Amino acid sequence: MTExxxxxxxxxxxxxxxxxxxxxGRKAVLVEKEDRLxxxxxxxxxxxLVPTGEWARDAIxxxxxxxxxxxxxxxxxxxxxxxxxxxxxxxxxxxSDGATVExxxxxxxxxxxxxxxxxxxxxxxxxxxxxxxxxxxxQMISSERGVRCPSDGRKPKRVAIxxxxxxxxxxxxxxxxxxxxxxVSANIAMEIREELPDCHVxxxxxxxxxxxxxxxxxxxxxxxxxxxxxxxxxxxxxxxxGERLIVKGEDTLVKRPITIPFDLxxxxxxxxxxxxxxxxxxxxxIELEPHGNIARQxxxxxxxxxxxxxxxxxxxATGPETIDDSIAQANAAAIAALSAAYSTAGKAA
Amino acid sequence: xxxxxxxxxxxxxxxxHDKLEIDGIDVSGHWSTFIESRVVTDYNEALEDEIAxxxxxxxxxxxxxxxxxxxxxxxNAVNPDFNPRYWIYLIRTGxxxxxxxDKDIIxxxxxCNKCTYACPRDVEPEGVMKATAHWLEKKGHTPKSPSxxxxxxxxxxxxxxxxxxxxxIIRQFFKRTGQPLMQDWLVAMARGLLMKLPVGxxxxxxxxxxxxxxTSGWSKARAALEEYVEECEREQRxxxxxxxxxxx
Ligand SMILES: Cc1cc2nc3c(=O)[nH]c(=O)nc-3n(C[C@H](O)[C@H](O)[C@H](O)COP(=O)(O)OP(=O)(O)OC[C@H]3O[C@@H](n4cnc5c(N)ncnc54)[C@H](O)[C@@H]3O)c2cc1C
Ligand code: SF4
Numbered sequence: 001m002t003e004x005x006x007x008x009x010x011x012x013x014x015x016x017x018x019x020x021x022x023x024x025g026r027k028a029v030l031v032e033k034e035d036r037l038x039x040x041x042x043x044x045x046x047x048x049l050v051p052t053g054e055w056a057r058d059a060i061x062x063x064x065x066x067x068x069x070x071x072x073x074x075x076x077x078x079x080x081x082x083x084x085x086x087x088x089x090x091x092x093x094x095x096s097d098g099a100t101v102e103x104x105x106x107x108x109x110x111x112x113x114x115x116x117x118x119x120x121x122x123x124x125x126x127x128x129x130x131x132x133x134x135x136x137x138x139q140m141i142s143s144e145r146g147v148r149c150p151s152d153g154r155k156p157k158r159v160a161i162x163x164x165x166x167x168x169x170x171x172x173x174x175x176x177x178x179x180x181x182x183x184v185s186a187n188i189a190m191e192i193r194e195e196l197p198d199c200h201v202x203x204x205x206x207x208x209x210x211x212x213x214x215x216x217x218x219x220x221x222x223x224x225x226x227x228x229x230x231x232x233x234x235x236x237x238x239x240x241x242g243e244r245l246i247v248k249g250e251d252t253l254v255k256r257p258i259t260i261p262f263d264l265x266x267x268x269x270x271x272x273x274x275x276x277x278x279x280x281x282x283x284x285x286i287e288l289e290p291h292g293n294i295a296r297q298x299x300x301x302x303x304x305x306x307x308x309x310x311x312x313x314x315x316x317a318t319g320p321e322t323i324d325d326s327i328a329q330a331n332a333a334a335i336a337a338l339s340a341a342y343s344t345a346g347k348a349a
Numbered sequence: 350x351x352x353x354x355x356x357x358x359x360x361x362x363x364x365x366h367d368k369l370e371i372d373g374i375d376v377s378g379h380w381s382t383f384i385e386s387r388v389v390t391d392y393n394e395a396l397e398d399e400i401a402x403x404x405x406x407x408x409x410x411x412x413x414x415x416x417x418x419x420x421x422x423x424x425n426a427v428n429p430d431f432n433p434r435y436w437i438y439l440i441r442t443g444x445x446x447x448x449x450x451d452k453d454i455i456x457x458x459x460x461c462n463k464c465t466y467a468c469p470r471d472v473e474p475e476g477v478m479k480a481t482a483h484w485l486e487k488k489g490h491t492p493k494s495p496s497x498x499x500x501x502x503x504x505x506x507x508x509x510x511x512x513x514x515x516x517x518i519i520r521q522f523f524k525r526t527g528q529p530l531m532q533d534w535l536v537a538m539a540r541g542l543l544m545k546l547p548v549g550x551x552x553x554x555x556x557x558x559x560x561x562x563x564t565s566g567w568s569k570a571r572a573a574l575e576e577y578v579e580e581c582e583r584e585q586r587x588x589x590x591x592x593x594x595x596x597x
Contacts, residue, residue, distance in 0.1 A: 122467075164469075168469060169469040170468075170469060170470055170471040171466065171467070171468070171469060171471070206413060206414075206415040206469075207413070232416075233415075233416050233420075234415035234416050234417045234420070234469070235420075236417065236420035236421050236467065248420065249416060249420045250416035250419045250420040250425075250432075250434065251416075252414060252415070252416040252419075252434060255432060255435055256429070257419075257420065257425070257426075257429060
């Protein structure tokens, strides 16, 4: 395979795939829908990342810088793939700007879409300005303006973080755990307590899924060092008494109704399948899995293969993923694409 | 609202010792009032399956105790002891004796279905409440509730004649629940009907009372329905371990 590899999506996964390919002397064409690279952490302005605590603009911004400095990576921003035809080793992609790209293989790194909290109206987003999402809090922190109530700019004294907003909910057809939001919420809670030591932070949960090593570094640490309070309750509704937000629910462990005032309510929003997935599925002629993500053919061998030979997938395009796992998957997909090309070339010779 | 914690204390578990000395210290009388802890000694592992075998209880196994049903519940708002989440937990773990303590309020579900639309797992808690109320009746823990009596009358009539005739249902309902026929609201309603309804409709209603119409050619449908109802009854009795599986 001498043709370049087409990488679609310039988030952490796409950046890693392109970097991996150029690292072994292979050309890559990186097609990104938005006008800049970096994916969710950059486009949505995340603050300090789990698990390293590095700022997203440094960690992922650094990846962007390295990719932009690679001569072997042909970057096409503000662009999508319109048509895709051919066979492994000889694909032709037609881009939205009319250009055509010859590619030996394609790696889809098209990521996810943030859940839109307006779809859970009972929790007040879109009705009350002081109900915000984790993404907005990330932006408050990364912009260095600090965590404030949008209504009047005051420093909140009491913050409630509601977990699983847009995840694990049959009522709205979202039957998955978004994997990262428990840990991200614990992280945000600690950052709020660090910035505003007088502010009480409560996390309302059904289960806590700070998986693996995050148990101590996020869950325990947020409780033990930062005194973040965890309440086992799924909130019924968020209303307002005209001054403050009112959070109602049942504290299940004491079997008692709760009606508690807060200054700021944060929705820990989930990761939806990319809204483009149906389109991507028809353009690339690949299957989606039942939740609407791009389906992987195998979890163990031929990492990242889709239902179409020569087309691979990595990162949050396959379902909720962390950044480090997305990067690992992108490297695996790149090596799978290269080894497939190597074995066909070997047979032909 | 009453003090919730008080409801957790059971009179039979309060122990006061007139004379008691612990490590040489006299703690007689009020000082030695203790509340014995409730110890769970056994689980009835069949309980969840029994509820699941009754209509409405099918999805009880999905519950993960988030509390959305209880916190959206119309009845819970006025009576904090009415707690669907808690009962689902008791049923799923098989704590039958705990469940039975609330047997006299479980039927109070008004089927507003707010929980149905709040539940993230589609447990259909309203259905579980219905199934639990039926279970209590079938096991002989509670008498038939008025709503069950009404449902039965309604179904009996539809099965028998393929039609319902409201006035006869109302009359029989009052009879079976031991209520007087002349009730203020009923009289007011009848008077309202007399004044507002078109004559033709009134005549048809009157005739229906006298002649009790049936749907023509109903007998086959009736036989099929009766067979089906009997089959369901048998199934349920078997699932609940009641008698020979023959209908009551
Ligand atoms: C609030 C929040 C905080 C988070 N914090 C962390 C954290 O601290 N640590 C961590 O590990 N993970 C975190 N995550 C998860 C993290 O965002 C993902 O793991 C990561 O973004 C996945 O990278 P990706 O490249 O697969 O997808 P994305 O980041 O979604 O990138 C996909 C890229 O593809 C582009 N694209 C989409 N469709 C098309 C198309 N049709 N054509 C061309 N381009 C397209 C997009 O514009 C985007 O640039 C967080 C998630 C949320 C919601
Ligand atoms: S990671 Fe936590 S908050 Fe996110 S969906 Fe899973 S359980 Fe809910």
